[in-house]
Amino acid sequence: MARLVVLALALLAASSCYASQRIIGGRPAYIEQYPSLVQVENYSNGGWRQDCSANILNILYVLSAAHCFYGPKYAPHLRRIRYGTTYRLRGGTINYVEKEFNHPSFDLEMSYDGDITVVRLRRPIIYSTVATVATLIYHGARILDNIPVVHAGWGDTIEGVYSPSEHLLDVQIYTINNDLCRERYMTANETVTENMICAGVLDVGGRDACSGDSGGPLYDGNVIIGVISWGLGCGNDTFPGVSANVASYTNWIAQTAV
Template sequence: MVLYFPVAILFVAGIANVQCGRIVGGDETTIEKYPYLVQVEFHLGWGHWEQNCGANILTRTCLLSAAHCFNGGIYRPSDRRVRASTTHRHTGGSVHYVEFERNHPGYHVAAVWDADITVVKLTTPLIYSPSVQRGTIVTQGFQLPDNTPVMHAGWGHTSWGGVFSPVLRHVEMFTINHDLCRERYALLRSTITRNMICAGLLDVGGRDACQGDSGGPLYAGNIIVGVVSWGHRCANETFPGISTSVASYTDWVVANAR
């Protein structure tokens, strides 16, 4: 398995009819199209930082991302920072450091990657602009219908085992029936819970998030419905990519993004 290594949050009643409109199989885009997205950079030592995850803007000081991007035996908040307001990977924009993270208490409990979601607090506030905007998250408990068009965006690998994209990319795919996805991953002895969203082109492949896209968004329209989490390789035709379902945790996100 691969990790796609008022709080003034707005809500919607439902998004069943919303139509959409890195990443494997996608196209280049600009941060102005996805101003709710930031890069998460890891400190690798000796002053060297490298983008390895993404995150979604909730407020000027709070972000939504994947718990596995802010976790581990040697993890410290001081070893993470975010870069906002730039189309280009690891350059430009504004840099903000992490004060602390709140990983969901259910992370790794019901299944290995269940509850892979976190709220991150920054030490300095973001400044809103056309390329930095607060995102909108889905309502608690909303169920995405099968075959809903959804979109990933990020700077991750453009192929399995490949290289990072120097610019922001995006790709459209479709949600996949949960039971079918669960049956597929059972072949690998991996657990798909109801807190996960499967998306891709089933039995076709070629479109997906990939390494370096973890923590970034799964959008339905402009609504953040998922957080990129894990999958079997990238853009696999048999095993679709997995995102954490934000609708399972919306109330928790709101309570912690303060």
């Protein structure tokens, strides 16, 4: 049996930095390799900046992290996406946000559990070789330990320093046993739930997502199994990065993005 059974969501067409927004140790990649990946831009202090990422679900919806579309300074008109480009804040096509649908369980004051959102856009995405729908893992699928997985994004390349990459980067890491990850984070009074996936290079570090990568994908092959959510530091050898486990939410995503 294949390691993962997948569901392609080809549905009917119709901000915080805490180490939470979290590519360290990456290499250059191209949008043709990850055509469902888009930039999320935030309007602040008179200009647009890329602070998060998202993933194309269908022509009107993208999937991202709820904390990227949340808070007292958030409003839909202050977010837009840029799709179909390898380069940060350059090229591609701009589309604006109409409305976000944060998962009902998301409560940033309590934890990062449920840190996933479906976002409706103002106008349809135009599909091409650099803009296509994501393939999501099926609902309830079990994520195996120690499998190679990949992050991709434009986030910081140096922890603690505003250092976004102008070129798309990717990095290979490995899934980490959820119980082991939970025990590590308990020492820092942080909570890892069954709705999260931990991934990194445990006890080595040096490879991870970082600030500006939130909402982007955690891939197993071409299948999105996670949405980048939070962590302590970037590339930390003790505390791996944490993504929302898409398999906990696939049914909700399908019901919402219509």
